[in-house]
Amino acid sequence: MEEEEEIIVPINNDLERRIADAFEVFDHAGNKRIDVREVATIIRGLGCCPTEAEVQEIIVKIEDHQTPGSVHLLQFLPYVSQFITEHKYEPATPEQLLEAFQVLDSEGHGFLTKEHISTLMTQDGEPFTQDELDEMLEIAVDPHTQTIPYEYYINQLMHEPEPEKSIYALADRIEAEKPPPPPPPRRMSEFLKTVEETEA
Incomplete structure (x- = not known):
């Protein structure tokens, strides 16, 4: 070969x-x-x-x-x-996550039960694997109440990466550093029109 x-x-x-x-x-x-x-x-x-x-x-x-x-x-x-x-596949913001949890918590308790979230995560939308679910619950569940106080959970998740650690912030910096594109070439007729206007 x-x-x-x-x-x-x-x-x-x-x-x-x-x-x-x-x-x-x-x-x-x-x-x-x-x-x-x-x-x-x-x-x-x-x-x-x-x-x-x-x-x-x-x-x-x-x-x-x-x-x-x-x-x-x-x-x-x-x-x-x-x-x-292009900022595709960017992670959700804390505000978007909070809004999603509030939709799931229709009665406004400020928490979700372990059973409710487990059902949602394994049966609706794109299901989690058991390993992914266990990993999430380990962080999300309050050991005293056995519920998921979602505002606390979001805070656990959302440590803001330093600007250069965020791949999207790095992409924004690279884009901002690019030189501006050259102006489009002017047609001779536009050039002559400008000259005529200046002379008039």
């Missing part, structure tokens, strides 16, 4: 460096390729929150058709960089 020629993947800024570093953790062979099953782990590790369906859509866009089941950094890097710059 012919040895694959190494493809140079240029890294243009700090955002791309952060994405490439996360990718390389899973590039066990050191050939700028990962298994498609690692895509969700890398993207979520960067601080993005796509659903399983959205992860599958991402994989369809970036999977290497020459080597099915793998993703090359050359496809991964620009695609992931683009959707982070």
